[in-house]
Amino acid sequence: MERAVERCTPLAQVADLSGWMAMTAILPSVLVAGILNGSGAAPTAGAAGCPEHGRWILRDLFLSAHICFVEDLTMKLGLGLYRHMLTPENFRFARQAGATHIVAHWVNYFAGTVRLPGTDGRTNWGVSDNRGKLWTYEELRDLKNAINEHGLELAAIENLDPSHWYDILLDGPSKRDQLEDLKTIIRRLGKAGIPVLGYNFSIAGVWGHVQGHFARGGAESVGFLGKEGPEETPIPSGQVWNMTYDAAAPPGTIGTVTSEQMWKRLADFLTEVVPVAEEAGVRLAAHPDDPPMPTLRGTARMVYQPQLFQRLLDIYPSHYNALEFCQGTVAEMSDGDVYEAIDKYSKQGNIAYVHCRNVKGKVPRYHEVFIDEGDVDIVRALRIYEKNGFDGVIIPDHTPQMTCAATWHAGMAYALGYLRGVLQSFQSPV
């Protein structure tokens, strides 16, 4: 059992061998490993470490090799698709670019166009007129089936519809009803076998970014410019999360909202819905505030520093109260260290899935760049998730647009290819 002479055989390589031969090699090893483990039973993941991958494995005494279940345990590559992009063509594109999972946006922002999540300070992400129209089990099931038919898994639904929860965010008169509506939605996700629901508990939402040629080679991306960006006007009535849920709302603004009010509203939300999420088997995954400013448009932000994730988690400790870990947003936060944050939350098992993009700068001034050109050492970041056994999905988040006929797709293909190359390098024997 000298580690120095062991050779690691990732499961993916074993699968390439004759199935029968591979099984005859593996099965006795399970028994041997169980005996060596002192349990008399097959070892479980994490019981011992592969010297190369830090994971459990089956040791084969006869071959002086061990089999590492890297393919089963490593993180998975996914692609996020906006609602109007959930098409067979884009599912094929995702597969071709090496993704195995889809994160589906079910709220129809951007009104059917492919665009960067920028703002000019006046227009927002569009209108959502879905009050009283909850997502149905059937449409969720059909979405999952369509994705599965293309050899992909549906990893998560990302973002709640402002129409369904504006009064939870605003502490308004429909709050009780909307909490019940969210429980219904979560139960439907569970019934459809969708394991994660990403959400962003924010009133101002993703707002204030400008578009510009910020990335390598003059590629267009988004940036946040602080005082030089759009003026922070108060949020008009009938809007929340940078969308309009009531176009007929009377004139006026929603006013200011304090940090204490926001944390109280979040606690009300989590204590109501996490128990239902536990029953339904759906992890709730919180996105941090993007941009990570302490306030925006007069409303307090909550998760705008890395340690504030912990405050959110501590409200209701549960496997089902988890994080949509937006690594780019964490890198933009003024305090802390993105690598320490990845290490802490991945080690604790809090991360449901990862948004991975690169940036230059921090608040109040930063811009998004290509995955391999920003302040974050992406290889180091991915190594930390890997070391801590993170086995969830990682998606590219947004990327700069590339100069060609398919600006969005080229940017995504570049990011996916880069991420896949790094992940494959972790599995490759020296």
Ligand SMILES: [Mn+2]
């Ligand atoms: Mn994100």
